[in-house]
Amino acid sequence: MTKQVQELIERAQRTFVIAHVDPDGDTIGSALGLAHALRKMGKNCILACGDPVPEALSFLPGIQEFGTPEITDEDLIIAVDVSDPNRLGTAYERAPCLDRPTVNIDHHVTNSMFGTVNLVRTEAAATAEIIFDLLRDLEVSLDPLLATYLLTGIVTDTQSFSTSSTTPRVLEVSAELMDAGASLTEINENYFKKRGLATLRLWGKVLDQMQLDGDLVWSVNTLDMQNECHADSGNAGGVVNLLATVREAAAAIVFKESEDGQIEISIRSRPGVDISPIAAHFGGGGHPQAAGSVLQGNLDQVIPKVLSKAKQVLNSNR
Amino acid sequence: MTKQVQELIERAQRTFVIAHVDPDGDTIGSALGLAHALRKMGKNCILACGDPVPEALSFLPGIQEFGTPEITDEDLIIAVDVSDPNRLGTAYERAPCLDRPTVNIDHHVTNSMFGTVNLVRTEAAATAEIIFDLLRDLEVSLDPLLATYLLTGIVTDTQSFSTSSTTPRVLEVSAELMDAGASLTEINENYFKKRGLATLRLWGKVLDQMQLDGDLVWSVNTLDMQNECHADSGNAGGVVNLLATVREAAAAIVFKESEDGQIEISIRSRPGVDISPIAAHFGGGGHPQAAGSVLQGNLDQVIPKVLSKAKQVLNSNR
Numbered sequence: 001m002t003k004q005v006q007e008l009i010e011r012a013q014r015t016f017v018i019a020h021v022d023p024d025g026d027t028i029g030s031a032l033g034l035a036h037a038l039r040k041m042g043k044n045c046i047l048a049c050g051d052p053v054p055e056a057l058s059f060l061p062g063i064q065e066f067g068t069p070e071i072t073d074e075d076l077i078i079a080v081d082v083s084d085p086n087r088l089g090t091a092y093e094r095a096p097c098l099d100r101p102t103v104n105i106d107h108h109v110t111n112s113m114f115g116t117v118n119l120v121r122t123e124a125a126a127t128a129e130i131i132f133d134l135l136r137d138l139e140v141s142l143d144p145l146l147a148t149y150l151l152t153g154i155v156t157d158t159q160s161f162s163t164s165s166t167t168p169r170v171l172e173v174s175a176e177l178m179d180a181g182a183s184l185t186e187i188n189e190n191y192f193k194k195r196g197l198a199t200l201r202l203w204g205k206v207l208d209q210m211q212l213d214g215d216l217v218w219s220v221n222t223l224d225m226q227n228e229c230h231a232d233s234g235n236a237g238g239v240v241n242l243l244a245t246v247r248e249a250a251a252a253i254v255f256k257e258s259e260d261g262q263i264e265i266s267i268r269s270r271p272g273v274d275i276s277p278i279a280a281h282f283g284g285g286g287h288p289q290a291a292g293s294v295l296q297g298n299l300d301q302v303i304p305k306v307l308s309k310a311k312q313v314l315n316s317n318r
Numbered sequence: 319m320t321k322q323v324q325e326l327i328e329r330a331q332r333t334f335v336i337a338h339v340d341p342d343g344d345t346i347g348s349a350l351g352l353a354h355a356l357r358k359m360g361k362n363c364i365l366a367c368g369d370p371v372p373e374a375l376s377f378l379p380g381i382q383e384f385g386t387p388e389i390t391d392e393d394l395i396i397a398v399d400v401s402d403p404n405r406l407g408t409a410y411e412r413a414p415c416l417d418r419p420t421v422n423i424d425h426h427v428t429n430s431m432f433g434t435v436n437l438v439r440t441e442a443a444a445t446a447e448i449i450f451d452l453l454r455d456l457e458v459s460l461d462p463l464l465a466t467y468l469l470t471g472i473v474t475d476t477q478s479f480s481t482s483s484t485t486p487r488v489l490e491v492s493a494e495l496m497d498a499g500a501s502l503t504e505i506n507e508n509y510f511k512k513r514g515l516a517t518l519r520l521w522g523k524v525l526d527q528m529q530l531d532g533d534l535v536w537s538v539n540t541l542d543m544q545n546e547c548h549a550d551s552g553n554a555g556g557v558v559n560l561l562a563t564v565r566e567a568a569a570a571i572v573f574k575e576s577e578d579g580q581i582e583i584s585i586r587s588r589p590g591v592d593i594s595p596i597a598a599h600f601g602g603g604g605h606p607q608a609a610g611s612v613l614q615g616n617l618d619q620v621i622p623k624v625l626s627k628a629k630q631v632l633n634s635n636r
Contacts, residue, residue, distance in 0.1 A: 161479045162510065164503040171493035175486040185482040185589055192480065193588070194565040197535065200525050203560075207522025212515055242521075247512040270511070271503055 001119045012076035019049040020087040025156025027081035030127040033149035037140040050089020059190040081127035083108035110285050125165035128153025144181025151182040164271040198231035203239045217249035221256040244268035251275050263302040266292045278313050319437045330394035337367040338405040343474025345399035346375050348445040351467035355458040368407020377508040399445035401426035428603050443483035446471025462499025469500040482589040516549035521557045535567035539574040562586035569593050581620040584610045595631050
């Protein structure tokens with residue numbers, strides 16, 4: 001499949017690279033890295049993302065390029081880290097149906113193979129790892145900025161090399177990216193170590209409300225808690241990863257109330273426990289150990305429904 | 319220096335390996351790894367540690383060997399990850415004065431060079447990285463258990479490859495240890511991802527009590543909080559690392575009350591900010607970005623004293 005992607009890229013002159021909505025470090029780092037490489041090859045590249053890039057990634061040069069421009073006369077569309085067309089956002093979900101090739105580069109097991117060409121490697125720890133290999137095949141040399149983009153994708157998607165997807169090769173590739181000038185310290189300091197005081201206070205309240213139900217630990221992040229900490233709802237992302245470290249639990253869920261009357265659920269699990277069916281059941285998606293969804297309703301309605309489904313899925317994992 | 323250490327080890331028949339008090343993953347992993355290697359070389363080895371090995375390391379085969387046996391007719395003493403003889407504990411602080419060679423293998427910048435031979439490499443991310451190189455010189459082959467011991471030292475001392483001491487070489491060595499059979503997932507799951515529910519609830523309370531004072535964030539972990547969560551005082555270690563991620567702060571301190579009327583302080587800082595003088599001033603020690611000490615008195619007495627010294631040190635860092 002790489003060969004086909006390579007040929008499409010080599011033939012293209014005007015490219016359009018799309019990151020997924022609710023963007024994370026892997027989709028943004030991969031898109032920026034790929035765009036940087038395409039330009040080094042003398043090609044035009046437009047960057048698109050249906051949602052704003054989170055503050056935690058603002059240290060990456062070039063993030064202001066992401067917007068929602070129209071696709072016009074570009075001759076190649078490339079989706080990076082996008083598991084399904086609906087993750088392209090409303091502005092782009094029809095992109096794979098346009099009369100030109102769409103390359104789908106991704107590592108999600110739930111990928112729907114929507115591209116005209118699909119470079120999907122589910123064993124890769126990050127889409128950035130696939131881009132690293134692709135650029136080697138394309139004979140694009142690494143430089144400090146390109147290396148920083150790709151290392152950001154790897155470090156963020158592996159949660160600093162702590163997920164079970166971290167293979168020896170992931171460490172070798174990362175060493176190579178550091179040797180090419182990427183600063184692991186800069187990425188860590190900017191992405192993981194710059195939480196606002198309000199965010200951490202909110203984490204404190206979420207942890208204080210934890211409940212253990214069988215081998216499931218869960219908690220809530222309510223509008224009241226957010227107001228008390230002067231934090232906005234987007235601020236508490238990540239606390240579910242802490243809940244997932246509870247020894248007594250096989251899986252963790254955080255229910256987050258948002259201003260628009262929706263409840264966002266984030267689910268995590270231990271290696272070997274696949275919680276993606278819970279998210280999928282409620283119209284969401286993700287990986288076996290990390291998934292999520294957005295539900296209509298209030299906490300009283302949503303919590304029992306989700307806990308009941310979660311227990312059913314955890315039981316079927318045994 | 320490696321050459322001298324190599325010769326002493328090759329000549330020795332009966333060895334005595336000592337880890338530091340209040341043991342962490344690096345001193346225990348390094349000691350177990352070195353002992354395993356010495357035995358592969360056909361030598362006797364006794365393992366010692368002045369304090370019990372923490373529960374989080376109980377997944378390592380062989381930890382039950384650590385105790386406080388007497389040094390008798392051994393012909394070589396090796397201290398691993400020990401910065402100063404007082405870190406050997408009362409049972410062994412006189413060990414360097416016995417009439418036989420003491421090898422001091424360490425990476426702390428505060429190392430007092432107490433050995434008859436000192437293999438101290440402060441640029442190493444972990445003492446386990448130094449042991450890795452030493453074993454290569456000694457031509458001891460890696461095996462899955464040896465690799466697990468050494469990777470545990472590296473992963474725990476770099477907080478899963480997130481400290482600024484994580485060089486490309488650290489990642490390469492870690493990849494090699496994984497290739498030799500060490501499971502990064504197993505180490506992460508056991509060391510970082512097995513916190514009790516009580517511990518995380520206590521973390522929640524510590525986070526909820528955070529205060530920002532200039533560019534210093536601090537909190538308390540009181541006996542009352544510990545009782546309310548049914549957690550013991552040893553349970554909240556690590557929450558200071560979370561405080562250190564606060565964007566607004568250059569340094570973080572947690573004051574922990576213990577049953578015996580002492581206050582334990584844990585201090586962390588951003589790269590480039592050296593907080594080790596704070597700990598040193600109060601009779602403790604550590605690294606530039608992570609240090610600690612134990613003080614007599616109650617919280618009302620200790621907090622103002624420490625905060626005042628901390629501000630002075632932070633100012634001199636500017």
